[in-house]
Amino acid sequence: xxxxxxxxxxxxxxxxxxxxxxxxxxxxxxxxxxxxxxxxxxxxxxxxxxxxxxxxxxxxxxxxxxxxxxxxxxxxxxxxxxxxxxxxxxxxxxxxxxxxxxxxxxxxxxxxxxxx
Amino acid sequence: xxxxxxxxxxxxxxxxxxxxxxxxxxxxxxxxxxxxxxxxxxxxxxxxxxxxxxxxxxxxxxxxxxxxxxxxxxxxxxxxxxxxxxxxxxxxxxxxxxxxxxxxxxxxxxxxx
Numbered sequence: 001x002x003x004x005x006x007x008x009x010x011x012x013x014x015x016x017x018x019x020x021x022x023x024x025x026x027x028x029x030x031x032x033x034x035x036x037x038x039x040x041x042x043x044x045x046x047x048x049x050x051x052x053x054x055x056x057x058x059x060x061x062x063x064x065x066x067x068x069x070x071x072x073x074x075x076x077x078x079x080x081x082x083x084x085x086x087x088x089x090x091x092x093x094x095x096x097x098x099x100x101x102x103x104x105x106x107x108x109x110x111x112x113x114x115x116x
Numbered sequence: 117x118x119x120x121x122x123x124x125x126x127x128x129x130x131x132x133x134x135x136x137x138x139x140x141x142x143x144x145x146x147x148x149x150x151x152x153x154x155x156x157x158x159x160x161x162x163x164x165x166x167x168x169x170x171x172x173x174x175x176x177x178x179x180x181x182x183x184x185x186x187x188x189x190x191x192x193x194x195x196x197x198x199x200x201x202x203x204x205x206x207x208x209x210x211x212x213x214x215x216x217x218x219x220x221x222x223x224x225x226x227x228x229x
Contacts, residue, residue: 004159031214031215033216033217035217035219040221041221042120042122042205042207042219042220042221042222043160043205043217043219044219045216045217045218048214048216050214055214056214056216059216091159091160093159095215103148103150103165103209103215104150104162104165105162105215105217106162107152107159107160107161108159109157109158109159110159
């Protein structure tokens with residue numbers, strides 16, 4: 001596709017449930033990032049993948065959060081035992097490691113997660 | 117502790133005038149700075165960036181200025197257009213950190229016709 005896509009666009013769940021959020025990066029982009037944007041805040045880094053491996057997961061808030069990228073393309077962010085404080089917009093971004101714009105990250109539209 | 121700060125939550129300017137958005141940072145290890153623009157219900161869109169080895173970068177109506185000694189950068193939009201109305205985020209990264217971005221809280225720019 002032309003850009004980064006994320007599904008679902010909206011997810012409403014109940015406290016304690018498990019959710020999965022999907023990200024489809026730009027074709028050929030090996031670097032993939034997850035960010036979380038809470039109301040009134042800027043996006044905050046969660047995790048970075050280079051290829052299939054999580055090269056930096058220092059932003060994950062606790063062990064209820066986990067992300068995978070098994071084939072080096074699509075990534076899934078998984079949240080167990082959701083809490084109301086997890087409500088936020090979850091953004092995915094991808095980056096082309098080569099070329100002139102190697103520092104630029106391209107963002108998807110985000111998934112708005114609401115935990116009731 | 118916020119490493120990237122945008123102290124103005126909002127800014128309102130008249131169409132055709134200059135918009136100046138400001139950003140301060142505290143981490144001297146940051147060496148690359150970016151501005152993103154965000155419309156409601158959309159992801160942030162890259163606007164312009166600057167490396168710490170430069171003090172100015174220009175792209176059409178958009179210019180970013182970097183003052184390393186003051187740890188301050190600004191985005192100038194000239195002339196401002198109603199379509200520029202959006203939230204603008206300042207972001208920073210440092211080499212060797214996988215280019216992960218640290219964002220400010222954003223400034224809502226409104227350009228009035």
